[in-house]
Amino acid sequence: GQQVKQSSPSLTVQEGGISILNCDYENDMFDYFAWYKKYPDNSPTLLISVRSNVDKREDGRLTVFLNKSGKHFSLHITASQPEDTAVYLCAAGASNYGNEKITFGAGTKLTIKP
Amino acid sequence: DMKVTQMPRYLIKRMGENVLLECGQDMSHETMYWYRQDPGLGLQLIYISYDVDSNSEGDIPKGYRVSRKKREHFSLILDSAKTNQTSVYFCASSLFWGGEQYFGPGTRLTVL
Incomplete structure (x- = not known):
């Protein structure tokens, strides 16, 4: 089964609003969490990542919230802009030495309406 | 300028033929990955090096x-x-591992 799930395949937000993208995971051992952004016909690029020793990280308009007990993390984008329109992939991984893997979610297509 | 390259970018093969996809990076990165992306499934990890x-x-x-015989090359x-x-x-x-992943431009493979 999917270890990392993005339950919303798509999301539409008005320009200037807050975009909230969600990701759920199953593996208790995951200690690394990341969000990647992907434009059509382009490669994914890292937006922001956190380790499990923090429950929040901010970087400009981006904030990642980590809820370890709920096995959930989210990406909040404030003051959403049309250029934020893209597919957002969450990823999680476990740093067990020699068995490190990162699993990606299926992606959420975010559309910002002007 | 940090870069991951992939060759070829597009490939059409017939069922039963052998396929070689090449990847190179110029950043002396230790860890390299191969993924495939299919609609509705996101990126699925095939192998990690x-x-x-x-x-x-x-x-x-x-x-x-x-196959990874040199740090800068990883073949699928x-x-x-x-x-x-x-x-x-x-x-x-x-x-x-756990560091930012830099992705190549992708190879679109069609097997007929």
């Missing part, structure tokens, strides 16, 4: 093998390609 000749299966290794090999291996294949590298 921690360094030269240190490779580990990902989540969907069946039907694939890899399909012996006797199948139609269900039609996909977009991404290579990525990171300085270490």
Whole structure:
């Protein structure tokens, strides 16, 4: 089964609003969490990542919230802009030495309406 | 300028033919990855390489093998390609596991 799930395949937000993208995971051992952004016909690029020793990280308009007990993390984008329109992939991984893997979610297509 | 390259960018093969996808990086990254991307499934990890000749299966290794003889090169090999291996294949590298992954431009493989 999917270890990392993005339950919303798509999301539409008005320009200037807050975009909230969600990701759920199953593996208790995951200690690394990341969000990647992907434009059509382009490669994914890292937006922001956190380790499990923090429950929040901010970087400009981006904030990642980590809820370890709920096995959930989210990406909040404030003051959403049309250029934020893209597919957002969450990823999680476990740093067990020699068995490190990162699993990606299926992606959420975010559309910002002007 | 940090870069991950993939060759070829587009490839059409017939079922049963062998396929070689090449990936290169110029950042001296230890860790390299091969993923495939299919609609609705996101990026699925095929193989991960921690360094030269240190490779580990990902989540969907069946039907694939890899080779890493130099740190900067990581190859994905399909012996006797199948139609269900039609996909977009991404290579990525990171300085270490858990570091930012830099992705190549992708290879669109069609197996007829």
